[in-house]
Amino acid sequence: MTADLATLTGIDIPTGLLIGGRWGSGRGGMLPVTDPATEDVIAEVASATPEDALEAVAAAHDALPGWSARPPRERGECLRRAFELMIDRTEALARLMVIENGKALRDARGEITYAAEFFRWYSEEAVRNEGSLGLAPSGANRIMVVRQPVGVSVLVTPWNFPAAMATRKIGPALAAGCTVVLKPAKETPLSALAIAAILAEAGVPEGVVNVLPTTKPGPLVGAMLADPRVRKLSFTGSTEVGRALLRTAADTVTNCSMELGGNAPFLVFEDADIEAAVDGAFLAKMRNGGEACTAANRFYVHDAVAGEFTARLADRLSKLSVGPGLDDGVDLGPLVNSDTRSKVASLVESATQDGGRLVIGGQVPDRRGYFYPATVLDDVPRGAGILDAEIFGPVAPVVRFTDQADAIAQANKTEYGLVSYLYTRDLRRGLQVAEALEAGMIGINRGVVSDPAAPFGGVKQSGLGREGGHDGLLEFTETKYIAVDW
Numbered sequence: 360m361t362a363d364l365a366t367l368t369g370i371d372i373p374t375g376l377l378i379g380g381r382w383g384s385g386r387g388g389m390l391p392v393t394d395p396a397t398e399d400v401i402a403e404v405a406s407a408t409p410e411d412a413l414e415a416v417a418a419a420h421d422a423l424p425g426w427s428a429r430p431p432r433e434r435g436e437c438l439r440r441a442f443e444l445m446i447d448r449t450e451a452l453a454r455l456m457v458i459e460n461g462k463a464l465r466d467a468r469g470e471i472t473y474a475a476e477f478f479r480w481y482s483e484e485a486v487r488n489e490g491s492l493g494l495a496p497s498g499a500n501r502i503m504v505v506r507q508p509v510g511v512s513v514l515v516t517p518w519n520f521p522a523a524m525a526t527r528k529i530g531p532a533l534a535a536g537c538t539v540v541l542k543p544a545k546e547t548p549l550s551a552l553a554i555a556a557i558l559a560e561a562g563v564p565e566g567v568v569n570v571l572p573t574t575k576p577g578p579l580v581g582a583m584l585a586d587p588r589v590r591k592l593s594f595t596g597s598t599e600v601g602r603a604l605l606r607t608a609a610d611t612v613t614n615c616s617m618e619l620g621g622n623a624p625f626l627v628f629e630d631a632d633i634e635a636a637v638d639g640a641f642l643a644k645m646r647n648g649g650e651a652c653t654a655a656n657r658f659y660v661h662d663a664v665a666g667e668f669t670a671r672l673a674d675r676l677s678k679l680s681v682g683p684g685l686d687d688g689v690d691l692g693p694l695v696n697s698d699t700r701s702k703v704a705s706l707v708e709s710a711t712q713d714g715g716r717l718v719i720g721g722q723v724p725d726r727r728g729y730f731y732p733a734t735v736l737d738d739v740p741r742g743a744g745i746l747d748a749e750i751f752g753p754v755a756p757v758v759r760f761t762d763q764a765d766a767i768a769q770a771n772k773t774e775y776g777l778v779s780y781l782y783t784r785d786l787r788r789g790l791q792v793a794e795a796l797e798a799g800m801i802g803i804n805r806g807v808v809s810d811p812a813a814p815f816g817g818v819k820q821s822g823l824g825r826e827g828g829h830d831g832l833l834e835f836t837e838t839k840y841i842a843v844d845w
């Protein structure tokens with residue numbers, strides 16, 4: 360346990376590896392965790408090696424028969440207790456997240472509530488693992504379908520939602536009767552470790568949840584995927600790493616769920632309620648400081664309303680207070696690390712070179728910490744590089760359009776397909792456009808779509824499978840068909 364973290368958060372935060380119910384030091388030395396607001400190392404956690412990973416797989420494998428045989432109600436009650444513990448400790452967990460991730464405290468509090476809700480939702484879903492029974496078309500026999508836990512599951516999560524991406528996987532896995540090895544991102548291992556401690560306190564048995572931070576994710580995850588005891592990979596992260604993991608998983612034909620990158624279009628039609636569209640744009644762009652897979656990445660705005668929309672959005676964003684996430688009144692914290700900020704800054708620079716007009720922002724401030732200001736670019740031409748990249752920062756490029764079919768074509772012109780947003784007062788138009796947009800999720804007159812009760816996920820190269828809702832539970836089950844004659 361690190362004393363400083365305890366002072367900053369008010370709770371003890373584990374810093375070891377969790378394998379088979381024991382916190383250990385592992386074989387891979389230490390992983391430093393940096394506060395993006397100060398660039399200071401604020402903790403060191405144990406770093407796991409492939410050998411540690413195989414130990415964790417063995418622990419998860421040993422715990423599997425007992426956990427999967429537990430009455431679903433009991434599994435659900437563990438998750439329910441974990442939900443309550445997380446909610447009780449919202450403030451401490453939110454502060455911890457700010458220190459390792461940088462996001463503003465308001466965003467971190469919102470994430471802890473959102474993250475805890477996955478435990479509540481899956482505490483309820485644990486008792487709804489339903490199969491089916493039907494009569495074969497021939498009438499000769501019955502078709503019985505049951506859903507069994509897929510088995511030991513490897514969960515790999517990103518740094519941008521350090522708590523919610525972990526609970527969105529652990530919740531359904533445990534509800535379905537699976538045991539897990541979680542590998543959090545190296546930037547944000549502390550939130551994952553804190554959540555694992557809460558699950559233990561909530562009564563989850565030893566070995567059911569194992570957590571392995573590491574400085575070397577490739578060999579660690581590779582070793583686990585090569586082990587036939589591992590039956591599932593649930594990954595959230597970039598499309599690039601997702602592709603590589605799908606290739607690795609092919610060797611053992613491991614069941615994969617992939618939540619990958621996004622490049623969300625945000626369409627504002629000429630009949631939109633502009634005030635509502637600006638509110639929605641603000642949420643879709645600025646939740647998590649723009650470091651969200653669901654972040655609005657390209658604003659396609661009808662020429663008739665583009666001037667007003669852009670001016671109002673820029674006015675709103677220019678009033679944001681930028682600073683360390685823990686400071687009172689701060690709306691926008693730093694980006695997670697120096698590489699992320701360099702990428703954002705170079706995308707903005709290339710957009711202005713491509714002909715985009717800087718309305719606000721665009722300058723890296725001269726201060727410590729990985730800060731970048733809210734930035735709006737107007738008149739960004741089609742074909743500008745910024746429209747193809749996942750920005751992952753507080754930057755809003757606006758492209759003007761006049762023709763609906765063309766706007767839809769532009770919106771779909773990407774390898775990604777996670778989420779799309781559109782604003783119109785005409786619901787008929789809204790639903791028609793929603794059907795034409797190539798995305799797994801659509802927000803109509805809504806700037807936030809995430810909901811633990813809804814199926815979250817993408818089409819095209821944004822992923823495979825869904826998390827949340829009932830679909831999220833099914834991802835951790837295998838369908839077994841039993842042909843019956845009675």
Ligand code: NAD
Binds near residue numbers: 518578
């Ligand atoms: P990343 O792909 O770099 O890392 C994600 C996770 O994979 C981390 O735990 C990382 O340590 C691990 N990893 C990295 N290289 C690996 C390898 N070779 N083998 C095994 N594991 C490896 O992504 P990131 O920068 O942490 O997160 C940002 C990305 O995540 C963005 O693209 C964002 O859109 C995506 N994301 C998607 C969703 C979604 O639900 N679709 C949600 C949040 C973030």
